[in-house]
Amino acid sequence: MVFVVQKHYASRLHYDFRLELDGVLKSWAIPKGPTLDPANKHLAVLVEDHPFEYKDFSGIIPEGNYGAGRVEIWDTGTYLALDSSDSKDTAHKVRSGFHKGHITIILNGKKLNGEFAFVRLRKAKKNDWLLIKKNDQFAVRGWDIKTGDAKSA
DSSP: OEEEEEEEESSSEEEEEEEEETTEEEEEEETTOOOSOTTOEEEEEEEEEEEGGGGGOOEEEOTTSTTOEEEEEEEEEEEEETTOOSHHHHHHHHHHHHHHTEEEEEEEESSOEEEEEEEEOTTSOTTEEEEEEOSSTTOOTTEETTTTEEOOO
16 A cells, blocks of 8 residues: 655645545645654644545645645655555454544655554544654654754764
8 A cells, every 4th residue: 555745735744644545635734844753743634535637746836735835755655554455454454543532654765664653633623633753763753854864962
């Protein structure tokens, strides 16, 4: 199954994290972008599903349209649900996790790899989730999305 993270220069810069599920892309807008640092939990706002074909979109959304601005593919790859070995089991676990408010996935991307979790916030707006990098061999303490490196102390 595929995932894509698109850097979106709309009214405010944010990153759109999209997971293939049931023929569409489940989508979250992440204002600070994803992180490789398990100490940082980033807000991920659930937005409407996008068509599967949108996984390849890079370009300009014209002014006057929803989401107007430039879109770049920041990362792309494949994913499986934690403890899954195939797409059918992954779809079942992600669908179930989505409804329960907790999805754990293993990414195999160009920039993002390893275990991540989406966790719905219980006492916030219904579309507010957190994206959390798990502490695994791909975790980088102090990682900064702007430089792609760990911050110097």
